């Protein structure tokens with residue numbers, strides 16, 4: 005019996021004792037354990053509705069092992085950032101927040117947020133301005149790390165959500181949101197805050213690529229490992245189609261599940277079910293055909309709100325990643341994620357995931373559910389068609405604000421992302437399933453699902469289902 009939180013036991017562990025580096029079975033490393041984390045969180049440093057101390061305390065107190073505070077175009081390093089308390093009828097933001105010529109955001113927050121904060125953190129730094137307003141100083145990343153980090157238990161990672169728009173001469177506007185992790189500063193091109201629009205026609209793929217490149221160069225100059233993540237690619241404005249991801253093989257991570265960006269029908273998700281799972285498979289089909297590295301999918305809360313019903317959109321605690329690493333430090337976590345040794349969870353966690361490259365088999369296990377649990381194994385067949393077989397149209401009336409134009413996304417044939425094996429488990433029955441790659445499979449991944457027992461009504465993908473996603477595993481014979 006293997007357990008998620010404990011060390012891996014049984015035959016796999018015995019194999020591992022002879023050296024997990026060489027045995028090749030991903031689950032077999034006896035000295036590794038799973039660490040739970042969320043890499044997409046906002047605070048008052050940008051447009052999140054909590055002081056950063058409160059955000060970190062929320063996650064740490066609920067057993068998370070790592071967390072990234074990914075404020076928009078902001079790293080939390082300025083020790084002289086203050087926000088002012090305002091009445092309940094005043095706006096949370098000063099409207100000019102995105103236009104300031106300095107890096108500093110200028111935010112305000114309702115008095116009740118201050119009341120909560122000062123009760124929980126009585127040592128918070130406050131001051132009263134000349135006009136009688138209460139202000140509180142925002143804790144920096146360094147201060148938060150010193151307060152909350154605990155060896156082997158909890159680690160705060162540097163994290164930034166690079167947030168930009170591209171405007172095209174025909175009026176279209178696309179946004180790109182990209183998190184980069186473990187680089188404690190802004191990208192050199194992001195010295196100005198806000199969602200700046202760049203009024204030129206740079207293709208979206210090139211724009212994504214330039215950010216990945218700039219981030220990699222920054223990581224190299226700092227001598228630090230990093231992650232670069234494409235966020236919520238199928239936001240209601242269809243920011244990124246699969247071809248954009250295929251075009252950028254250096255982008256290794258994307259959010260298959262994001263709790264901050266609606267996927268509800270009528271808010272951008274067409275009725276024929278194009279979703280982030282489809283995008284993932286299309287990207288990996290073409291990547292494998294071209295000999296490029298696989299794309300991995302993560303799950304995040306994209307937390308903006310901390311007061312509300314659990315499972316609401318933008319609330320914490322709905323989607324996370326479990327990373328199987330040797331120790332709780334940035335280098336180990338990032339190495340494990342780059343190796344694809346992590347699971348993405350929306351309300352459901354596996355006990356174990358193992359891939360045996362010599363047998364070409366993927367095995368998953370999970371605790372018994374209160375209702376039916378299903379394991380689906382998903383592959384892409386080697387002979388999938390290069391050309392799209394259709395298009396999904398996103399109608400303009402489904403959009404809000406300034407996104408009033410039609411977008412289309414390509415649909416590819418059914419040999420991409422094909423469910424090849426489905427195993428169902430009755431309530432109370434432990435989940436154990438495996439699949440062995442066929443010669444014509446390019447890769448395999450699995451989804452463990454539980455229907456009917458979801459607590460969440462949030463606009464998560466997928467809705468109404470608890471899911472754990474494994475990463476894709478390439479066919480070693482490919």
Ligand SMILES: [Zn+2]
Pocket residue numbers: 165181235236
């Ligand atoms: Zn975003």
Ligand SMILES: [Zn+2]
Pocket residue numbers: 044045046165264306
């Ligand atoms: Zn975000």
